[in-house]
Amino acid sequence: MEQPVIIKVDHVSMKFNLSSEKFDSFKEYVIKRIKGQVAMEEFWALKDVSFEVRKGDSVGLIGLNGSGKSTMLKTIAGVLKPTEGAVETTGTIAPLIELGAGFDMDLTARENVFLNGALLGYTRKEMNHFYEDIVGFSELDNFMDVPVKNFSSGMVSRLAFAIATIGIPDILIVDEVLSVGDFQFQEKCERRIHNMMEKGTTILFVSHSIEQVEKICNKIVWLEQGHMKCYGDAYEICNEYKKS
């Protein structure tokens, strides 16, 4: 029996306004903007993209730099609102996008766990329940009372990944985050993603490693300059992509 559609991307386009001018200060920009002296150029990062994802699928987004992969993921995660078209999703979403962006660098790792948990909608009691798992997974036992500003970028990513992947979300959005951390930690992250897939989580995945995409995904969306070139079976499309 076919699984239900859990993500519907319906004729989505995303326009950014780019200014080619340089400004010496924010004040100068605001004054010129008010006077209508800032020339803006329209740039379409996504143009009329439509596809559907069924529950349990693992969809990789591939394409060259600037083809619109991250913009598409952010639109699905609800971080960006499309200029045209609509995105419908069902269930909970765990977005692994720009790991650590939600941290307050002056707070300790422990404080950030509870702060981020609250941002994800968990109660303090629920976070107490997840706490040991977060510390264990990130392997930061001895650093939980250290301010995060003293962490290396790899340590920040470990902690952020461990927090963002608590529970079993309906949809997991992974943007290029598996390249952070050392090799052993990357394998651990991959295992955690596979564990979620086994429990029925739907995955949207962006990585510049086509091997990683092939390992994780069964379907592929291939983007080219904001347009969808094709959508289909991962094995076939990855082979075609590698030849291109």
Ligand SMILES: Nc1ncnc2c1ncn2[C@@H]1O[C@H](COP(=O)(O)OP(=O)(O)OP(=O)(O)O)[C@@H](O)[C@H]1O
């Ligand atoms: N906030 C923004 N304002 C203006 N332009 C943007 C913004 N975000 C993205 N863009 C532009 O949209 C295009 C698509 O960017 P996006 O990050 O989605 O591409 P990508 O396929 O993820 O690229 P990469 O492989 O390099 O990560 C790029 O040309 C980028 O410069």
